[in-house]
Amino acid sequence: MANEPVAIGVDVGSTTCKVVVIDGDGAILDHRVEPTHPRIEQQTTRLIGELSATLGRALPVGATGYGRQRVFGATRVLTEITCHARGAFCRVGRAAVLVDMGGQDTKIIRVGDDGAVGDFAMNDKCAAGTGRFLEVILGRLQVPFDEVWLHVSRADHGIAVSSTCTVFAESEVISLVAEGQELDGILRGLHESLAKRVASLAGALPPDASVVMSGGVALNAAMVRALSSALRREVRVLPEPQLVGALGAALSVR
């Protein structure tokens, strides 16, 4: 039923912890986003408690994310791959290729026309190509997240960053800065390099496949543009991309 809260979804990611309350149609009525605390049990219990107190009653809880097993009282526990697929399908209502770029890993999920996972690929070898990678490099360059797009859009070309490891890429970026290369071009090159890695993980996509994006990195417009260019098609960012996993978790217990 619309506007009537029916379920809570918790997505404990490596960087942020997201909690949503949804109605029967999958609309998000309320949410919380916090940096993930090392004591996940306490944090999620507090957040669920706060939302339940606001609602005046307890609701079924779906849990996902790398800390999913640490959510006390969860009615159902599912991986973020299944939950992102469910959340994305709820948003787009049809088959799609979902790119979820989170803090710890990047996933390519083929969502079927029934909302189920058709197949998935996941970079789980290192932090390259993830939100953590961007955080490290942006921190080194002292560029605030909300200024990234400004820098990248000013660059008329990207300066290639070839390393595929966060540590080596950081060293390479430092060398480029030391050589006197423009910061804007370095940042553009960095995003293009990341996008190429994600495109490689995605493999050959069907010509008519629509690509949507979730996860915290989807809030970075420079990354979305670079990914669109690498995949040679429009990449549509889902509404509230950071909450898509939590939405899917809530839908699983709706």
Added chain:
Amino acid sequence: MRKAYVARQREALGRKSVAVLPVHYPKEILTAMDVLAVELWGPPGSPRGPEAGRLQTYVCAVVRNALAFMAGGHADVVDAALFPHTCDSVQGLATLVTDFGGWSKPSFVFQHPKGPTRASARKFLIAELRALAAWLGTLTGRPLDVEALRRAIRLHRAIDETKARVLARRERLPLSDRELYEALRRGEWLWPEEHLDELRELEGKLALDAPPRAGVPLMVTGYVPEPMALLDALDDAGAYVVRDDWAAVGRRVVVPRCAPDLDGDPFEALATLYYEAPECPTRSLDQEARTRRLLSLYDESGARGVIVHEPKFCEPEAFDVPAIKRAFAERGAPLLYLETELETELSGQTTTRLEAFVEMVGARRAA
């Protein structure tokens, strides 16, 4: 535990022992010569001590760990080492362990005939089998007794037949996958008669009237079921291994289409069994035959998905992966390609991939 067992075999029975590197070797000859085979699959875990850094991190961990293990003196309880020519890395290990690892005990490299089956390959194989018997004769001080070899072949036939029956009905065993594989893999170091007794006990536990195990049945093909935590993760996710083609386990169970002549030349019988063994990239280059067998195993097992599991940098297995992926994609069967470290535990991300695969396959089944 293995070290104490090997020592007891020597003290109580005067039995010599040989460390054997993966994968395929004519164990029947060792049994016939009263030599205990103790297989060395790594062992899992990070190599420790000053011998740990002798090979680059991008070399197969089975070989990297085995070098550190042998060079560190941990295999000194055995009398010799046998290196089947499984891959270039194991072949290289045979040299490295002697040249740089301080291994001074006798070693033998068992060469597999490569390429398609033909008369010259069979002749080469029989020459290798005889050479191994001669080397073991030198080690033990006793020549091979042909009748003992015939008995050993019969014993190992009984082991394989029992294993095959247990594996085919595994869904009706009151054991977790970890418990089953721990039991099966004791054959990597137990004296074969003891192993057969244990297998028969295991077979006795089959509850044929019980309903099959609940959960998502999966098939696995790969090298070795390590880390064993992989089996726990599948169990936790509500799945189980219904058929395996792990080189260390299911792929070494030989069920010949026609029984070899066990009363004739036992070396001919061993050669016949060799060519009746399931296809393995460490012995053959016939990818097509391997993928045909895997598809057939998949169909007859009732599996709902397949996991291609290998330790990182396992070259023979890695070469087959594209062909296997293609074959299962054409069949429309869900496939997960999983590379793992040769460790005792799984990473959180690997667990997530396994769980997500089980969720995906389970959802398809429900639909």
